[in-house]
Amino acid sequence: MKILCDKESDQCLSKLKRRAYIAISIYVILLSTLPLVNDVLSNGGWVGYGWGAYMFDNGVVSVRFSDIQYGADKPKIYVYPKPYYSLRPIDAVEISDYESFVDTLNIYRDAENMTVKIIDRRSIEYAYTYPNLTLRKVVTVLPNNSIVVRYETSRDVLFRVSIWRWYYARVAGISFNDTRKTTEIMLNNVTSIEFEFHDKEYGAWIGQVSFNMPINARIFRDDVGINKFIVETVSRELWFVITIHSNTSAVTSPVTAFFKTLLSVKGTRIVLPVIAIALVIYGWRRWIK
Amino acid sequence: MDKVRVVLTALIIRLLFAPFFAHIWDVNTIQVSLYYFYQHGINIYEYVYNVSMWLQTSTNLPLYYEGYAYLPHYLLMNVPLYSLYLTLGGDPLPIKNVFDPSHPLKVAFSPDVHIFLLIIKLPIILSDAIIVWLLYKINRKLAWIYALSPYSVFISAVWGMFDSLIALLLLVTILLLRDRRFFEAGIAYSLSLIKLYTAYAFPVVIAEVWRGGKAKGFIRFVLGALVAQTLTIYFFTKNPTAFLSTTLLFHGERSGGGITPLNILWLIFNIEFNVAFSKLVSAILVGVWSVITLYVVKKGVSIEKAIAISMITGLFLGKLVNEQYLLSVYPLLLIITSETHKLEKYPLIFALLNSTPIYFALPLLASFPSYQSILMLWHKIIVSEEIFFLRHVTLFIIGTLMLFRMVDLLIALLSKPRG
Numbered sequence: 278m279k280i281l282c283d284k285e286s287d288q289c290l291s292k293l294k295r296r297a298y299i300a301i302s303i304y305v306i307l308l309s310t311l312p313l314v315n316d317v318l319s320n321g322g323w324v325g326y327g328w329g330a331y332m333f334d335n336g337v338v339s340v341r342f343s344d345i346q347y348g349a350d351k352p353k354i355y356v357y358p359k360p361y362y363s364l365r366p367i368d369a370v371e372i373s374d375y376e377s378f379v380d381t382l383n384i385y386r387d388a389e390n391m392t393v394k395i396i397d398r399r400s401i402e403y404a405y406t407y408p409n410l411t412l413r414k415v416v417t418v419l420p421n422n423s424i425v426v427r428y429e430t431s432r433d434v435l436f437r438v439s440i441w442r443w444y445y446a447r448v449a450g451i452s453f454n455d456t457r458k459t460t461e462i463m464l465n466n467v468t469s470i471e472f473e474f475h476d477k478e479y480g481a482w483i484g485q486v487s488f489n490m491p492i493n494a495r496i497f498r499d500d501v502g503i504n505k506f507i508v509e510t511v512s513r514e515l516w517f518v519i520t521i522h523s524n525t526s527a528v529t530s531p532v533t534a535f536f537k538t539l540l541s542v543k544g545t546r547i548v549l550p551v552i553a554i555a556l557v558i559y560g561w562r563r564w565i566k
Numbered sequence: 567m568d569k570v571r572v573v574l575t576a577l578i579i580r581l582l583f584a585p586f587f588a589h590i591w592d593v594n595t596i597q598v599s600l601y602y603f604y605q606h607g608i609n610i611y612e613y614v615y616n617v618s619m620w621l622q623t624s625t626n627l628p629l630y631y632e633g634y635a636y637l638p639h640y641l642l643m644n645v646p647l648y649s650l651y652l653t654l655g656g657d658p659l660p661i662k663n664v665f666d667p668s669h670p671l672k673v674a675f676s677p678d679v680h681i682f683l684l685i686i687k688l689p690i691i692l693s694d695a696i697i698v699w700l701l702y703k704i705n706r707k708l709a710w711i712y713a714l715s716p717y718s719v720f721i722s723a724v725w726g727m728f729d730s731l732i733a734l735l736l737l738v739t740i741l742l743l744r745d746r747r748f749f750e751a752g753i754a755y756s757l758s759l760i761k762l763y764t765a766y767a768f769p770v771v772i773a774e775v776w777r778g779g780k781a782k783g784f785i786r787f788v789l790g791a792l793v794a795q796t797l798t799i800y801f802f803t804k805n806p807t808a809f810l811s812t813t814l815l816f817h818g819e820r821s822g823g824g825i826t827p828l829n830i831l832w833l834i835f836n837i838e839f840n841v842a843f844s845k846l847v848s849a850i851l852v853g854v855w856s857v858i859t860l861y862v863v864k865k866g867v868s869i870e871k872a873i874a875i876s877m878i879t880g881l882f883l884g885k886l887v888n889e890q891y892l893l894s895v896y897p898l899l900l901i902i903t904s905e906t907h908k909l910e911k912y913p914l915i916f917a918l919l920n921s922t923p924i925y926f927a928l929p930l931l932a933s934f935p936s937y938q939s940i941l942m943l944w945h946k947i948i949v950s951e952e953i954f955f956l957r958h959v960t961l962f963i964i965g966t967l968m969l970f971r972m973v974d975l976l977i978a979l980l981s982k983p984r985g
Contacts, residue, residue: 290981297973305827305966311843315834325627326835328667365951392624540952545833548955549962553827556963560970 298565302557309553313546322398331393331401338422338521339366342393342401352416354424356521358479363534364543367476369442369521370484372426374403374414376439376505379430382407384414410434419518427516436515437507440486444502446473449494456498466491470506473524478537480525488517569702569709576698576713580691580723585680586930587724589921590673591632594664596686596726599634599641600648601658610634610641611801615808618816627837630816637760637813638797640728643689651678651685661929670925671945675932683726683929690722693730697897700737708900717910720917721890724926729893732761736877737897740870743774748783751775752790759795762813763891766855766880770872773863822847822885825916827966833958844885851884858980874898875979882972887965889917905975912968919960922948 321335331342339355355366374385385391388405396402400417410431417425428436446452449470451462464470469487476482492510496503508517529537538544602608614633621629634641652658657676664673694712702709712718722730735758742751755771758764775787802809821837822828822844831840858879862872874895881891892913899906924931924944931940947953 290977293981294974294977297977298970301969301973305969308827308830309962311830312833315836315839318839319836324836324838325625326837326840327627328621328629329625330835332835390624392626394626540955542833542951542954544955545958548959549830549833552959552963553966556966556970560967564970564974 294565298561302560305557306550306553309550312549316543316546323395323401325393325395329393331395333399333401333418335418335422336361338418338424340416340418340424352424352426354519354521356482356523358476358529358534359523360531363479363529363538364547365538365541367479367482369474369482370472370519371441373439373441376441378437379407379410379412379428379434382410384412388412421520423518423520425516425518427514429514431513433511433513435509435511437509438515439505439507441505442472442474444474444504445506446475446481446502448472448496448503448506451496451503453498453502456496456503461498462496464494464496464506467494468492470494470508472506478529478534479523481523482521483524484519484521486517486519489515568706569699572702572706572709572713573695573698577691577695579714579719580687580694581684583719583723584687584691584726585684587726587926588661588683588929589725589727589926590661590664590669590928593683593686593726594661595633596641596644597659597661597682598664600644603641604645604648605658609801609804609808610638611808611812612805614812615805618811628819628841629837630820632816633812635812635816637762637795638801639757639760639794640731642797644686647685647688651682654681656682670928671941673928673941675929677933679929679932687723687726690726690728690730693728693734694718694722697730697734697737700734700741701897701900704901708897711900711907712897715896715907715910717914718893718896720914721893725890725917727890727893729761729890732758732764732894733897735760736764736767736873736894739771740873740898743771743778743869746778746783748775748779748786749790752787752792753794754790755787756791756794761894762817763881763894764877766859766876767873769859770862770867770869770876774869774872777866817886818845818848820844820886824887824891825889825913825965825968826882826885826887827962827969828885828887829958829961829965832961847885851880854883855879858976861980870898871902871979874902875976878972878976878979882969882976887968889913889920899975902979903975905978909971909975912964912971916961916964916968919957919964 316334319334321333323331323333325331329342333340337357339357341353341355353371354369356369357363357366375383377384384405387407389408390406392404394402394404396415399419400415403414405412405414413429415425415427417427419425428438444453449464449467449472456462467488468491469485472484472486474482474484486508488508490510490512492508492515494506494508496506498504508515539548599610602613603610611634614631614635617631617633618629621631656678660676660679660682662674662676663669698709698713701712718730721727735754739751739755739758742748742754755764755767772784775783779786819841821840822831828844828847831843834840855876859876862875867875877895881887881895890913892909896906896910899909922944924940931937934940948957
C-alpha cells in the first residue's frame, strides 16, 4: 500500500485500517450533531424542506405547512409548554386552505397556480392565482410569538376561513354542551374570538384570534366536540392575529416532560450523538480489534 | 441440468413476486415516462425538466422532480413491452394518483396493475437469470447464492428497480475485456451508463482497455461506446438543457441520504442546508475516489477487482446510497469475496424500514376491501412522532454500520490488489 504505507504488510494494513476508521468515526460523530447545528442556525426563521413543506420553530411556537414528512396546505400552529423543557410541541390549531374559500373558490383546490416564498426571516408568502382573481396569504410570526395570517385579494370577495382543532373546549365562551341542539352557532360582528382547549399532558390552554375588522363567525361541531369555526367577511383584505398561552398552574416535572417527549423529532437531536459514539466504539471493537 | 434448474429457480421465484409488489414511486416513474413518450410522443427529459422548473419556481427551493433521470435506453427497452401490454387491453396508467410526496395516502390501482408489473419487470428478471447463468460458468455455488439471494429478489422482483441490468452489463464488460473484444466491451460498458453511477468505473475500464488493446483497442472501445450512445446523443440534441438538467444536474444537486450515516439529513427540515452539506460530502468523495482509483490503475489490479473498488468507493462513500446500489456490484463481489452475502442484510432491512413492507405491497393490498382503512391506519402509524423517531434512529444505525462494513471491505480489497 504505497499511498499510505511504505510496504505491503499486516502491520501496514492495520495502520491503514486504524487511520481509515479514525476518519470515518470523526465523520459519523460530526454528522450526528448536524440536526442540532441546523436547529440553532434556523431557530426563529422560516425554512423549506420539501414540496410545500415549510417550518418556523423558535422553541416557543412552531408553525408548519406540513405533517412531519409531507407538505400540505396549512399553517398548523404548535406551542411548546412552558418552561419549554418538552421536546415535543402541542398541536394547537390549523388554518386549512383545503377547507377555506374566497367566494365560491376553494383556496387550495381551485387555484390555477400557487407560489411560495419566504419573504423575510419571520414571514412566508403564498400567492394563489384563480380565473380573474389573485390571493396573497402571508403568515408572520411576531417577536411576541403571536401569529399573523393576512389575506389580500385583487377585488372584494367573501372570505370563509376555517380555523380547526380536534377539539376545542370552548369557542367564544360556547362549550360542546351548548351546541347540543344545533350543529352550528353564529357570532355576528365580532372583532375577536377566544377559544380554549385541553391537552391531556399539559392542561388548559387559551387562545385569542383578533381580526382587523368586525367579522361574522360560525361555530361547528361533530359527534365528539367543537372542531372548527369559520370566519366570514366581505373585503379585499382579511387579517388576524392568533395568540395562544397556557392557562394552567399545574407544572409537569422537567424530567417527566423530557422523557415523555424523548421519542420525537427533537429527541433525535440528543439521542443520535450518543448513538454515534456507541456505534463508533462498536465498529472499532468489531472491525479493528 | 443443474444449470437449468438454478436459472429456472431464479426465474420462478422472481416471477411469483413480480405482479404483486412494487416501489410505487419508482415504477410509476417508468409508467409515466412510457405513457408520455409512447402514447403522446413527449420528450421525457423535457417533461421531467418542466416539472422540476415548476417546483423550483413555485417553492423557491432547490427542489427537483424525481422522475426519469437515466439514459434513454431503459425507457426504449420497455417500449415493446408496454406496447404489448396496451395491445392486451391494459390501462395505460394502471397506477394512479402518484404525483406529490404524499401519494401513499391517495394511490389507487386499476385491476390491470398486476399484468403491468409482471410485464414491466421482465427485462430486470431476465437480467437476473442471465447473471445466474454467467455465475454458474464460474462457480455453481455462486449461481445458487445469487438465484436465492433475498436482496436480489427484493430489488428486482419486489421493488422493480433495474440495477441487475447494470450488474449484468458490468459483468459482460469484464468478460468481453478478458476476451479482448473491445468494440463489444465498449457497447456493454456504455449501456451500463444507463445509470450514470457506473461512470465511477470509467478510469479503470479505460486503463484496462489501453493495457490490453493499446491504441487500436481503445479506438474500438470508444467506437462501441459511441454506437451504444446514439440514442443519448439524439435526446441530448433535442433539448440539451432539459437532458443535462435531468440526468446530471439533478444527481449533483440532490440532497444526500440512504444507507449512509448521512441519512441524518432526513431529520433536518432545511433543504438548503441539506443540499449545501451534501455538496461538501460529494467534493470530499471526489477527492477520495480519485486517489483510490489512481492507485488501483497504477497497481494494475485485476479488472473485476478494480471495477468493484472504484464502484464501492464512489457509491458507498458518497452522499446518496440507495438501497439498490449494492446490486450493481453484487455479482462482481460474489466472484471476488466470500463475504458478499453478509452485506445484503443492510440494504434489505433498510428498505423495509424506510419504505415499509406495506408500501411495497400496495398493489396486492389494493384488491382487499379494507384497502382504504389499511392506508389510513398505516399513514397514522408512520407520521406519529414516536415511529418517526424509532425509524430514523434505526436508519442512522444501519447507515453507519453499512459505512463501516464497506470501508472494511474496501480496505480488504485494496490490501490484496492482485489477489
